[in-house]
Amino acid sequence: MSTMVDVRHLFVRFGDFTAVRDVSFTVEKGEIFGFLGANGAGKTTTIRVLCGLLLASEGRVFIDNEELIAGHESLIKSKVGYMSQHFTLYDDLSIRENMDFAASLRHMNHAEYLKNRRDLLDFIGFNEDLTKVVRDLPTGIKQEIALCVSLLHQPKIVFLDEPTAGVAPVARHRFWELIKKLVAQGKTIFVTTHYMDEAENCGRIALMRSGELIALDSPANLKQNTFHKQLYHLSPITTPVILPDRNLFDIWEPYGQNYHAVFKNDTDISIVRKHFNIQKISPSLEDVFIQLVEGQTR
Amino acid sequence: MKSFSYKRARAIFLKEFKHIFRDPFTLMMALLLPLAIVLILGNSMEFNIKSISMAYLDHDKTQSSRKLVETFASSDYFKPYTVESPAAGEADIRREKARMFLFIPPDFEKEIMAGRKGKVQILLDGADNSTISAVMNYLNTINMNAIYKIKDIPVSKDSLLDFRYRYLYNPELNSQWFSIPGIAAVIIALVAMMLTTLTICREWETGSMEMLLSTPATALEIMIGKLFPYAFLSFGGFIVVFFCAQIIFGVPFVGSYFNIILGTLLFIIGYLATGMFISVVSRKQEVAVQYAATIGLLPLSLLSGFIFPIEYMPDIYQWIASVFPARFYMELSRDQFLKGSSFTDLWFLFFVLGMQALVWIAACVLKFKRSIE
Structure with a gap:
């Protein structure tokens, strides 16, 4: 695989505040690259730099071997597709008007545009009337059409900033099926999400915290490397819940009404068993996220 | 539950004060706006017009x-x-x-x-x-x-x-002949400014601006593309006001259509760009409306010559008035309705209105570029 995104020692500063600090990573062609972190971790800022929306304060960025240079962002913009966190489509325009507008902004040849539009709508299985006003569409369909809009000019890489926020679970699942189909067609996907089940679909995941990259690996390796000891699921059996001595644990995290914990010594399990049902579990990506991104900031 | 609790009312009272003191715009509105109005009115309502x-x-x-x-x-x-x-x-x-x-x-x-x-x-x-x-x-x-x-x-x-x-030009000193062309200028300016005041803010707030910026569209293209549809719309508004003035109020029009159309277009573009500048600076719709009301309405009503003649005001107010296109368009509009001066007589007004439109557009583009960088 060759490299699609190459970020080297990226810094982004806003006055005295450093939003992104010395971040370096690469994304390979045809990869689904997950970019995770708590709110304000610097994910969106990094994506904005990679899409040419924001200038880096320091560092170098290459997209498809082309360096992103201030004043020459348009070269990069032709190679990337972007679906933003908040906005999908203009609500008061029809589907066709939204797509026409996006194509015009990119100076697309009309015949090429019509062909791409047809292919993309077939790709998402949309056969309805294109004169429908967007506000009348279900959120899931809106997201899928917004994905088509970001793909109209056939970018090599698509940046999806929380593309499924506020979307129902079935529609989210469908959306991710589309992402996988895109990758199968050779596209590179760079995605941020707060849904850990979605992040499991990524080939590799970068974890950001306070503007710094704190981990970068496959989901499986992240789980393995974060939890060296057995993780347990603890369900309280008494009401009110009698919490055990926290000194017994290396990790103790609330998980709904239950707890996920790593014992300092497995011999202490018998002490806790009086008040909890205890089960061995494999760590999920959510456990990793809580441990690495949130646990250490507490 | 008591119908009035002093403690609850006091809590709301204190909270509101905190909002006010943490919002510089509200503070400015409450304290500086009266000062500005008193200063302008005090100096402009000079009934002893001299020289x-x-x-x-x-x-x-x-x-x-x-x-x-x-x-x-x-x-x-x-x-x-x-x-x-x-x-x-x-x-x-x-x-x-x-x-x-x-x-x-x-x-x-x-x-x-x-x-x-x-x-x-x-x-x-x-x-x-x-x-x-x-x-x-x-x-x-x-x-x-x-x-x-x-x-x-x-x-x-x-x-x-x-x-x-x-x-x-107004043998019976009909006050409507004087006021209607002035009102026309104020209405056109207000509508134009309000139309664009929200346009950039709305795109920032919905997040669509990011989508626009992720395409090769430049700041100038975005500004021009946003400005001109509203210019046509505002010009439509002008046509309505123009015919109202003549048909309903009987104000004569003795000037040239070319002069009034050119002047109005330049004036509209100037005010659309002013509104857009407010939109670029404020980024939030509610703040933009407040700015527009303060920054726009004040000079429009007090420093445009609509109510008080500019030429008899102190120099400082004349300079401030000259920043906004209303002062010059007011002169042009009244002239074309009642006097009908030629283009060569009025060239300076056209020049100033054109320059103001250009300067406001340039300010929008530069500020927009800086804000996205």
Whole structure:
């Protein structure tokens, strides 16, 4: 695989505040690259730099071997597709008007545009009337059409900033099926999400915290490397819940009404068993996220 | 539950104060806006309008006629200068070089000495109702002072000079003829500014601006693309106001369609760009509306010449008024409705309106570029 995104020692500063600090990573062609972190971790800022929306304060960025240079962002913009966190489509325009507008902004040849539009709508299985006003569409369909809009000019890489926020679970699942189909067609996907089940679909995941990259690996390796000891699921059996001595644990995290914990010594399990049902579990990506991104900031 | 709890009301009271003191705009509105209005009104509502430019032609050339002109000059109210012919005096009024023209006929002194009332003709700019009532008051005082100077006798009603007035461009001094073109300018400016005040903010708030910026579209393309649809819309508004003025209020239009259309388009673009600048700076719709109301309405109503004549205000207010296109368009609109000056007479107004539009657009583009960087 060759490299699609190459970020080297990226810094982004806003006055005295450093939003992104010395971040370096690469994304390979045809990869689904997950970019995770708590709110304000610097994910969106990094994506904005990679899409040419924001200038880096320091560092170098290459997209498809082309360096992103201030004043020459348009070269990069032709190679990337972007679906933003908040906005999908203009609500008061029809589907066709939204797509026409996006194509015009990119100076697309009309015949090429019509062909791409047809292919993309077939790709998402949309056969309805294109004169429908967007506000009348279900959120899931809106997201899928917004994905088509970001793909109209056939970018090599698509940046999806929380593309499924506020979307129902079935529609989210469908959306991710589309992402996988895109990758199968050779596209590179760079995605941020707060849904850990979605992040499991990524080939590799970068974890950001306070503007710094704190981990970068496959989901499986992240789980393995974060939890060296057995993780347990603890369900309280008494009401009110009698919490055990926290000194017994290396990790103790609330998980709904239950707890996920790593014992300092497995011999202490018998002490806790009086008040909890205890089960061995494999760590999920959510456990990793809580441990690495949130646990250490507490 | 008690119908009124002092504790709850106090908690809300304290919370509201915290909001106010943490919001600089509200503080500014509450404290600085009254100050600004008092300063502007205090200086602009100067009823003692002074140094009114007055052209005169003395065909009598006698001691009496000289004393009459002297009376005008020695008051602080008028600044007389002589012209070659009545036509030149009238032309100066049309060009707004003079607000009035005094014509002293050849037999002026003879008439007075014969015990009759000395007749003089006074042409006044009827297109400028804002100064005319003050001028009329001054003329009564001048009349009394002049006859005292000329005849050195106690002034009585019978001894006064016979000032024959003629109001150019608005013979019946119809106040609507004066106010409607001014109102038209204010309405067009307000609508234009409000239309674009929200446009950029809305794109930021919905997040669509990011989508736009992720494409190769440049700041200039975004600004121009956003501005011109509203220019057409505002121009439609102007056409409505223009026909209302003529059909409903009977205001005559004696100017050239080319002049009024060109001037209006430049004016509209200037105000659309002003609104867009507010939108770029504020980024939030509710803040933008507050800015527009304060920054836009204040100069529009007080510093445009709509209510108070600009030329008699202190220099500082004249400079502030010159930043906004309303001052110049107000002049152009009133001129084209009532006087009908030619393009060459008005070239400076077109030039200023054009430059203002360009400067506001450039400011929008630069500020927008900086804000996205």
